[in-house]
Amino acid sequence: MRILSSSVGRKILMSITGQLLIIFILIHLIGNSTIFFGPNGINAYAEHLHSLPPLVWAFRLFMLAAIAVHIAYGVTLTLENKAANPGAYAVKRNLKASFASENMIWTGLLVLCFIGYHLLQFTIHGTPDVVVGLDSANRPDVFRMVVTSFGNALISLAYMFAMLMLFLHLSHGIPSFLQTMGWNNEKTIPAFGTGGKVISAILMLAYISIPAVILAGLLKL
Amino acid sequence: MNLTLHVWRQSGPKAPGKLEQYEAKNVSPDQSFLEMLDEVNEHLIKEGKDPIAFDHDCREGICGMCSQVINGVPHGGQERTTVCQLHMRRFNDGDTIYIEPWRALAFPIQKDLIVDRNALEKIMQAGGYTSCHTGGVADGNAILVPKQDADYAMDAAECIGCGACVAACPNGSAMLYTSAKVAQLAALPQGQAEAAERVCAMTEAMQEAGFGNCSNHYECMAACPKGINVKFIAKLNREYQKALFK
Structure with a gap:
């Protein structure tokens, strides 16, 4: 199939999978924000979320497939692009390209490392900081787990750094997926550029607010 | 000085x-x-x-x-x-x-500052044309083109094919060049018949000639001496999606 091998086709697949991941980021943020309602908020949410295991696993496999496609094409397209540009200018001055646009592969791979760590920590409970237990209503105590782990400044700072990488990735990724889908014209090009940065910054700050609030002692056990 | x-x-x-x-x-x-x-x-x-x-x-x-x-x-x-x-x-x-x-x-x-830009011609040969029967010169107004479409096509046709977009692109991509021709011909009634084949053939020729893929740095637009806008790349992307369903 042409879409799987052509230059534009693979970019469209990158764009669509990127959009799916952005939707996930939004849903995940809404879910995370239940922590502000205390143990009853996030513990009830988590229990509700996991009450249908087949659905949970179908969703996980779907997200895994989206990430796999996004990474596979991200890496191959980047390698092709590096090969197409010998990069031998003694002096090269960029007029428009940004740190974010030039480092998509690195911010993307760092976010991937974070996802691995994040799953190991809060899904598999494989890191030493994780406290697993049940709350008074006999639900998995997600609130205690998150507040305990984020109480460690190093863990919170690593999380914040990962969100900074996510911000950089999305600040180019959002306007870029709109352009690749062709949903763009002369007027929207600068607007989407600014809008992409603003939305990415809001997402970053919203995610960071959780460890920040815990570190500041505003959310405690 | x-x-x-x-x-x-x-x-x-x-x-x-x-x-x-x-x-x-x-x-x-x-x-x-x-x-x-x-x-x-x-x-x-x-x-x-x-x-x-x-x-x-x-x-x-x-x-x-x-x-x-x-x-x-x-x-x-x-x-x-x-x-x-x-x-x-x-x-x-x-x-x-x-x-x-x-x-x-x-x-x-x-040699020195001279590069071989035949790769751009390969892209043009792959689809940067409209096929027509030769013969008597057609009446200039036989096919009416709305002013807006003509202006849009002319903006795209401003490309002089110098290759500055490729030289500026961190990916060595020729998307701006390719999109200018795809968008120009897709905007005109004469270019409609071959629009789907054109966008596929030209982007494939771009890939085969060793150009990279566009990752939307927009460095090309900033360097273009004719101010070709990256909106034409968005147009190419739309044309490509239409071609997928043809």
Whole structure:
């Protein structure tokens, strides 16, 4: 199939999978924000979320497939692009390209490392900081787990750094997926550029607010 | 004014190249950049040295032949200006100027500042045309084109095919060049019949010629001496999606 091998086709697949991941980021943020309602908020949410295991696993496999496609094409397209540009200018001055646009592969791979760590920590409970237990209503105590782990400044700072990488990735990724889908014209090009940065910054700050609030002692056990 | 030039010198396609330093003395601010190089070359010839080889033709900013990366920007960074229309008044006495050829895998260096841009022609040959029966000249108004469509097509047709977009692109991609032709012909009734085949053939030819993939840095638009907008790349992407369902 042409879409799987052509230059534009693979970019469209990158764009669509990127959009799916952005939707996930939004849903995940809404879910995370239940922590502000205390143990009853996030513990009830988590229990509700996991009450249908087949659905949970179908969703996980779907997200895994989206990430796999996004990474596979991200890496191959980047390698092709590096090969197409010998990069031998003694002096090269960029007029428009940004740190974010030039480092998509690195911010993307760092976010991937974070996802691995994040799953190991809060899904598999494989890191030493994780406290697993049940709350008074006999639900998995997600609130205690998150507040305990984020109480460690190093863990919170690593999380914040990962969100900074996510911000950089999305600040180019959002306007870029709109352009690749062709949903763009002369007027929207600068607007989407600014809008992409603003939305990415809001997402970053919203995610960071959780460890920040815990570190500041505003959310405690 | 007096300038120090660092110019890429390479005797042939396979020869190793390097930057060499030259002094340009008593340069007039009214000279064009190419006239300044002409004078440097005259001195080199008088000294019995090989003059700096560079592409040029119309020297009016419309042919797309001149192709030099000046201080890291294709065509020197003056908005909507080709090298031949860049004037020395843009520089200051004592400036150091780096002059390099277009650099991309698809543009092999032939000599000094001259690169082979046949790869762009390969893209054009793949679909940058409309097929028609030859014969008597058709009536110019036989097919009416709305003014907006004609203007849009003309904006895209402004591309002079110099390749600055490729030279500026961190990915060595020719998407702006390719999209300008795809968008121009897709906007006109004459181009509709072959629109789907065209976008596929031209983007495939781009890939085969060794150009990279667009990752929306928009560096091309900033360097383009004709101000070709990346909205045409969005148009190409739309045309490609339409072609998928044909």
